[in-house]
Amino acid sequence: MTTRATRSPRRRTVVALAVVLAVLAAFVVRLVDIQVVNANDHVTDSQAFATGAKQTLYGARGDIVDTNGSVLATSTVLYDVQIDPMLAAQGIKKRDADGAVVEDEHGEPVMTTWPELAAQIGAVTGQSAADVQSIVDDALALDPEKRYAVVKQFVSTEEFRELAELELPFLTFPKHPARTYPDGAVAGNVLGFVGSDGTPLEGVEDQQDSCLAATNGTLTYQRGADGVIIPGTEVEKPSTDGGTLKLTIDTDLQWFMQQLISEETQRLNATWGGVMVVDVKTGKIRAAAETDSVDPNDPGASAATDRGSKLFQFSFEPGSTFKPVTIATGLDTGVLAPDTRVYDPDRMVFPNGAVINDDENHAPETLTATGALVRSSNVSLSQLGAMIDPQTRLDYLKKFGVGQGTALDWSAEPKGQYHEVADWDNQTYYTTTFGQAFTVTVPQVASVYQTIANGGEKLPLSLVESCTAADGTVTTPDLPDPVQVIKPETAQTLSTMLENVFAQGTLAADIAIPGYRMGGKTGTAQVTDGAGGYKDGVYFTSLIGFAPADDPQYVVITVFDEPLNTRMSSANRISFKKAMMQVLTHYRIMPSNTATPLLPVN
Amino acid sequence: MSGAVAEPADLLAELPVLPPRRDSPLRALERPLPRRRPRVLYGIVAVGGALLIGAAQMGLSILTTQSSYELSSLTSQQRGLDYQKQALTDSIAGLSSPQYLAANAAALGMVTGQAPTYLRLSDSAIIGTAAGSNGSSAVNALTQAAVANALVSGVPLVSDPSASLTSGASVADEAIAATIDMSTPPAIADGLPTPATH
Numbered sequence: 001m002t003t004r005a006t007r008s009p010r011r012r013t014v015v016a017l018a019v020v021l022a023v024l025a026a027f028v029v030r031l032v033d034i035q036v037v038n039a040n041d042h043v044t045d046s047q048a049f050a051t052g053a054k055q056t057l058y059g060a061r062g063d064i065v066d067t068n069g070s071v072l073a074t075s076t077v078l079y080d081v082q083i084d085p086m087l088a089a090q091g092i093k094k095r096d097a098d099g100a101v102v103e104d105e106h107g108e109p110v111m112t113t114w115p116e117l118a119a120q121i122g123a124v125t126g127q128s129a130a131d132v133q134s135i136v137d138d139a140l141a142l143d144p145e146k147r148y149a150v151v152k153q154f155v156s157t158e159e160f161r162e163l164a165e166l167e168l169p170f171l172t173f174p175k176h177p178a179r180t181y182p183d184g185a186v187a188g189n190v191l192g193f194v195g196s197d198g199t200p201l202e203g204v205e206d207q208q209d210s211c212l213a214a215t216n217g218t219l220t221y222q223r224g225a226d227g228v229i230i231p232g233t234e235v236e237k238p239s240t241d242g243g244t245l246k247l248t249i250d251t252d253l254q255w256f257m258q259q260l261i262s263e264e265t266q267r268l269n270a271t272w273g274g275v276m277v278v279d280v281k282t283g284k285i286r287a288a289a290e291t292d293s294v295d296p297n298d299p300g301a302s303a304a305t306d307r308g309s310k311l312f313q314f315s316f317e318p319g320s321t322f323k324p325v326t327i328a329t330g331l332d333t334g335v336l337a338p339d340t341r342v343y344d345p346d347r348m349v350f351p352n353g354a355v356i357n358d359d360e361n362h363a364p365e366t367l368t369a370t371g372a373l374v375r376s377s378n379v380s381l382s383q384l385g386a387m388i389d390p391q392t393r394l395d396y397l398k399k400f401g402v403g404q405g406t407a408l409d410w411s412a413e414p415k416g417q418y419h420e421v422a423d424w425d426n427q428t429y430y431t432t433t434f435g436q437a438f439t440v441t442v443p444q445v446a447s448v449y450q451t452i453a454n455g456g457e458k459l460p461l462s463l464v465e466s467c468t469a470a471d472g473t474v475t476t477p478d479l480p481d482p483v484q485v486i487k488p489e490t491a492q493t494l495s496t497m498l499e500n501v502f503a504q505g506t507l508a509a510d511i512a513i514p515g516y517r518m519g520g521k522t523g524t525a526q527v528t529d530g531a532g533g534y535k536d537g538v539y540f541t542s543l544i545g546f547a548p549a550d551d552p553q554y555v556v557i558t559v560f561d562e563p564l565n566t567r568m569s570s571a572n573r574i575s576f577k578k579a580m581m582q583v584l585t586h587y588r589i590m591p592s593n594t595a596t597p598l599l600p601v602n
Numbered sequence: 603m604s605g606a607v608a609e610p611a612d613l614l615a616e617l618p619v620l621p622p623r624r625d626s627p628l629r630a631l632e633r634p635l636p637r638r639r640p641r642v643l644y645g646i647v648a649v650g651g652a653l654l655i656g657a658a659q660m661g662l663s664i665l666t667t668q669s670s671y672e673l674s675s676l677t678s679q680q681r682g683l684d685y686q687k688q689a690l691t692d693s694i695a696g697l698s699s700p701q702y703l704a705a706n707a708a709a710l711g712m713v714t715g716q717a718p719t720y721l722r723l724s725d726s727a728i729i730g731t732a733a734g735s736n737g738s739s740a741v742n743a744l745t746q747a748a749v750a751n752a753l754v755s756g757v758p759l760v761s762d763p764s765a766s767l768t769s770g771a772s773v774a775d776e777a778i779a780a781t782i783d784m785s786t787p788p789a790i791a792d793g794l795p796t797p798a799t800h
Contacts, residue, residue: 070698076688076691076692077688156689156692157685157688157689157692158689158692158693160685161685161689180692180695180753181753182695182696182698182699182753183696183698183699183700183701183751184696184699184701184749184750184751184752184753184754185749185750185751186699186700186701186749186751227674228670228671228674229670229673229674230670231666231667231669231670232666251700252700255699255700255701255704255749256700256714256715256741258748258749259701259704259741259742259743259746259747259748259749260715260740260741262746262748262749263741263742263746263748266746266748291748293749295750295751295752297751297752297753298750298752301750301752513717514717514719514729514730514731515718515719515720515729515730578715578740578741581715581716581717581718581740582714582715582740584718585715585716585718590720591718591720591729591730593722
């Protein structure tokens with residue numbers, strides 16, 4: 001048994017310790033509360049109460065450059081001009097050269113009146129003195145103690161400096177990070193633009209925002225009475241600039257194509273026109289030009305329909321440009337050969353009741369598969385296509401990209417529509433052999449010819465080369481793997497047949513570029529009237545080809561929507577030839593040293 | 603203490619014999635010693651040190667403050683230069699754009715988009731049209747300038763200050779365009795022109 005004498009001091013120690021710990025715990029809780037839980041509030045309060053200041057450090061949005069590094073979009077700074085109407089209306093005291101206030105004979109300061117100042121401001125901003133005055137008058141009419149009004153938004157640095165040098169105490173100039181596009185509308189359809197608040201709205205500006213966007217930082221510090229930062233009080237959270245986005249577009253080529261297609265669209269009186277140039281060996285889009293491209297410096301100047309890209313978003317029934325796909329299917333499965341012959345009256349009633357017409361009336365003749373392409377005969381293609389199992393035909397159409405979209409992943413880009421074989425009616429059974437009853441986009445058509453020109457290997461189309469982050473890391477886009485759609489031999493045979501289309505077709509003389517072998521196909525597609533039928537007498541015309549055909553380097557496609565002066569695909573000859581010639585000379589492509597081997601047509 | 607004691611044993615007997623205790627270093631004094639005066643040197647060192655530290659601190663602080671003013675003036679100088687750079691960049695923006703360059707070239711009478719012609723060395727064959735430029739350009743970069751650029755809209759061309767991208771060709775350009783289509787080159791009167799060299 002222990003005595004009270006031995007027990008009592010120990011208990012006292014324990015109690016004392018417990019009390020000390022409890023107090024300590026209370027302090028710890030409070031400390032955590034101050035330092036962690038409510039830290040932000042306290043920091044803000046401290047800045048508000050003290051002579052602290054907080055500044056946003058803007059990171060610059062990344063540049064967009066073309067494949068050669070030429071800058072297409074870059075960041076700049078614009079300023080708003082804000083005014084304090086109450087102070088402004090009072091005018092300011094006149095000062096002499098030494099900065100001393102000028103006084104009149106009564107010892108009163110001489111004032112520079114508001115109208116005089118308004119005239120000075122207007123002279124810089126390009127507004128009239130009356131306009132500037134009315135901004136202040138309107139503000140004061142609403143509230144005589146109004147301290148805020150906007151004189152002008154988004155003035156340039158030069159104007160901002162001129163205004164700042166007037167040293168008017170009632171003007172402030174908040175700055176805006178802004179975007180400028182040195183090449184204007186060149187590739188405007190691809191670039192897109194950003195809104196005045198900096199939100200990316202269209203094109204790659206929007207699509208690749210994760211690469212381009214900058215992270216803002218902050219600088220907090222305490223200021224002395226004279227505005228100088230008190231040493232040791234600055235805390236900087238640096239901003240991060242956005243990455244540099246490199247496109248596959250070639251600016252100079254893109255400009256030429258835009259200028260060309262614009263002149264031609266006007267000449268043909270078409271709704272719109274477009275040109276696309278694709279590198280056969282890489283699938284990279286070197287030019288994607290269309291009429292009425294938006295000038296991203298001034299998107300407001302373009303009609304709402306011109307601010308996006310029709311070239312990537314318009315889908316249509318391709319017509320004759322898809323005839324080679326039917327032939328490719330036949331060649332690849334061994335059903336057809338270039339000299340497979342069919343009898344071609346210009347109109348034929350098929351056993352299932354379907355009626356197919358050729359575009360033009362002609363005397364009955366026998367055509368080879370090559371001849372069917374050269375004459376672009378619907379009747380022959382229907383017969384040739386009917387030799388192939390319909391499911392196989394649909395499978396090849398899908399392998400060539402019908403209904404599959406593209407790797408571009410463009411906003412509002414249609415994937416293209418098609419029907420399963422079970423849903424084909426009697427007419428569709430034949431029309432699918434010559435590019436009807438399914439829809440594609442211009443890039444999808446270009447992709448088909450890239451595949452044929454590239455030995456049957458389909459490469460994903462791309463517009464973005466890479467993204468270089470501010471720290472130097474380079475990311476290339478994740479593209480699908482190449483697909484061998486048809487055998488290399490099939491592609492070779494088909495390529496020669498398409499060369500014959502250019503060499504022996506009606507367009508031969510108009511599009512020949514001396515020294516170069518070229519292959520390709522025209523297409524005159526019917527345009528849907530939006531009510532289940534086709535528009536009468538107007539077409540969506542296309543002409544697509546690759547050169548040099550002995551070693552294909554580039555695919556060029558030109559399209560016109562509803563040209564009125566020349567209504568068929570012959571409308572595209574001049575623009576195609578000029579476009580292809582520019583591509584060949586721009587890339588210094590050597591001429592072919594051989595001639596096109598001519599295949600029998602009849 | 604409790605418990606019965608049968609026979610008191612001599613507990614001390616078993617203890618080892620300790621050595622005799624020597625004189626303790628502590629002893630009683632008869633009277634306190636006279637108080638020693640503190641060493642002056644130590645005091646001087648301590649106070650001097652403190653003053654020195656204070657002075658150094660102050661000096662450093664003055665220097666930092668000084669440099670922060672310097673920093674502030676340099677920052678404002680940099681800001682001024684940044685403004686200048688920005689204004690200059692703005693003023694030349696768009697001048698390198700292809701449509702502006704092409705319009706300038708067109709104003710000088712240059713043409714683009716001609717069919718290429720090649721001379722094959724192996725057999726001296728001419729591949730292509732074998733004809734010179736006929737003077738018509740594939741596109742009309744100046745007279746039908748179609749690719750807008752708000753940055754250079756209305757900016758006079760370098761090669762013809764009276765024309766701009768938005769205004770199209772000037773009278774002088776039309777005159778140049780009209781003279782291009784000459785089928786023969788200008789006659790050479792005084793031999794081939796040669797540059798004067800030393």
